Amino acid sequence: MKPAALAQRTARLIASHPFTTGVTLLILVLALITGPIRGPHRPLRGWLGAGAVQLLDGHWWSPFTAVLFTDDLLELIVVLVLTVVLVGASERLMGTWRTALAFFGTAVVGIVVGAVIQVAANDIGELWARNVHGLLVLDAFTAIGGTIMTASAFAGTLWRRRIRVITLLVAIMYLLYSGLPSDFYRLLAVLTGLALGPLLRQAKVSGGWLRSSHHEVRVLLASALTITAVGPVIGLLGSTRYGLLSPVGLLFSNEAPSATSVIQRCQAFAVTRNCFRELTLERINGLGPVLLSVLPLLLLLVAAYGLLRGRRFAVWLAVAVNGLLALLSALYYGILPIASARPSVSPRYWEVTFILALSTLVPLAMAILLVVFRRHFTVMPSAKAVRTYVLLVLGTGVGLVAVYVLVGWLQRDTGFTRPIDIGDLFADVLERFVPVSFLRREPLQYLPTTPLATIVYHNIGTVFWLVAIIGAIPPMLGRGLRRRGTTEDAHVRELLHRGGGDAISFMATWPGNSYWFDPIGGGAIAYRVEGRVALTTGGPFGALGPHDGAIQGFARFCDDNGWIPVFYSVEARYTSLFERLGWSTMTVAEETVIRPQLWATTGKKWQDVRSSINRAQRAGIRSEWTTYAALPLTSAVQLSDISEQWVAEKDLPEMGFTLGGLDELRDPEVRLMLAVDEDGRIEAVTSWLPTYRAGIVVGWTLDFMRRRPDSINGVMEFLIAEAATRMKDDGIEFMSLSAAPLAHTAAAQEGGKDTMDRLLGYLSSSLEPVYGFRSLLKFKQKFQPELHPLIMAYPDPVALPAIGIALVRAYLPGLSMRQAATFVRGRG
Structure with a gap:
């Protein structure tokens, strides 16, 4: 500039x-x-x-x-x-x-x-x-x-x-x-x-708590965990410490009294500020004890990073660490009883103890919050990763205890300020793993005097917490059950690039999907198991049709696993196959398809679309075709803001399954069409999922749609029209405006409806006041699209209640009891 x-x-x-x-x-x-x-x-x-x-x-x-x-x-x-x-x-x-x-x-x-x-x-x-x-x-x-x-x-x-x-x-x-x-x-x-x-x-x-998306809850809880973990640094760096949790601030002082003088001066329950300070300083004499007080906080920061990535492992790790800190506070600051009886002490002692005991509340509150909101952390760890970490931590702890007891026993007569026995070692060993700020205020019974005893006494806890930190990193970065391994993920994308699927096949890359690979035809089917129902995400992909063998193979695979196979949102061309199999089918949605090469906005039917385009142009709004990775930080923050405002307005949580959220925008193959004003303010956003044939993009499917509440009328029409024009120039074969879930024009007459029709009709009516799927279908019809029915096929009508519940769980995985009541009342 x-x-x-x-x-x-x-x-x-x-x-x-x-x-x-x-x-x-x-x-x-x-x-x-x-x-x-x-x-x-x-x-x-x-x-x-x-x-x-x-x-x-x-x-x-x-x-x-x-x-x-x-x-x-x-x-x-x-x-x-x-x-x-x-x-x-x-x-x-x-x-x-x-x-x-x-x-x-x-x-x-x-x-x-x-x-x-x-x-x-x-x-x-x-x-x-x-x-x-x-x-x-x-x-x-x-x-x-x-x-x-x-x-x-x-x-x-x-x-x-x-x-x-x-x-x-x-x-x-x-x-x-x-x-x-x-x-x-x-x-x-x-x-x-x-x-x-x-x-x-x-x-x-x-004044109440507005609803948050998974992404925003993760950001807020990760921020809260980070602040509570960094909080002790305030005590460490402050020159004067009057806070309830300030005893940890003694850690960086460099004047440690001698062990003998501390033992002699600090008698049982003679609690004074100087005595407490000197006991703490003696315990942290050396680098190891200082690290011992800092490393649990670093483990919480590692967990906070995992929370940002949606890791359930990070939730339970943070709960465990915060629960441990709360328990230690309760034990060492007097909330919970300990084995030794206490003689009568002055009222001032109990006031100090009560104030220090309040330190239990911070980690305890953090642990409770994480448990309550755990459903927002959907990336589940594998059983092997959890087992490996637990065995590593327990094995390290047991091994270090053995080292401490062995070295202490070998130096029982000369290595400490007094001769000790095996009972002293076992009574003291657990404190070697406890951060200094939580060590009890009762006087020490003995301290190390020889180099070997000092090294073991002050450093086994440091080694333990270092192992706990290093061991926690792979589960935070590695794959989880909701994130496939790189080999499987790469194979799915390879199959998608081959083609042979439908407009929503790219949703197979989203978290929550598992895969069945056809050993004969070479294709694949994405599915998710809800209860005992296996719901597919569209039809087979990765191989040219016919897909009869793949559909029958997947059905046998589900039967072998005790699941009920349900093909959801598949093209109506499979209806005859399912009828031959004796399955029931029903229309669940209608895909709205535009042919970009025939795109034109002339004629009376296009008046609303033309008006929207002109209105946006007069307001100085332009379109921008880009990817999430190419956005500057300010634009990415704006997208989060737009999405959170939309989520906060709903009485039910953000939906999933065939409806993408902010996280799905980050895929490098997904494209964004933005409406940006003259000041760089994003007014609206749409995302587009690719459909491939032989490695070439032949179509785009609309997924994510959000606009600012105060944006001009018609901004979404403007974006879709601009996308159609862009795709026409790029030679794209089809542009799918996707299907509004549970909304279609091919409704059966009331007398001809079966149980599943009525169930999905009830589900659609209940969700309509909140999500407006029928209104969305009506909006898409402005663009004069082709209507392609999408069906659901299922083998056993007896399983209809289980299938209905599975659909609710798939679309609303975080539905609470209160939200379920809102959902039931939605029809009113």
């Missing part, structure tokens, strides 16, 4: 963000005047900072001035960046005066309410309030957090949810692991912004 153009763009940004510009410059100028390196000096600091004491002394202005100053140069840099990015984004979303009100209003409420609570707690002798009573607060993050939380009410569905979840989690983690008054005020400011946003917007904003 040329300097002149850059200057003009900068000037426009400044003019459109006056408050952001003004407050950024104000913070910078005030820092330069009062000292950017170490912040304002005393006594000026006492006049500018906020806190309980300052408000009691009548410094009414302090909540305003406290958010305009910083403590040091690094904080100043971070504050300036976040002000430009987050406050700037807030001003763009909700305007200048609302941003100014949110910036100072949330901060004032957070500081004043926080100080009042702090004073009240101090008066009754609460431990945290007494410790932090005289601390000053200079914290611009309080205002920034409140501002972005207020602005979340003005954001789209996707970013509103992400802003709220991440901002709240960060604020809570800072309070738990740092515990300064500023962390408390910041959390209150964030909560104030959560309430203020809908009031300022003066429009209805959903």
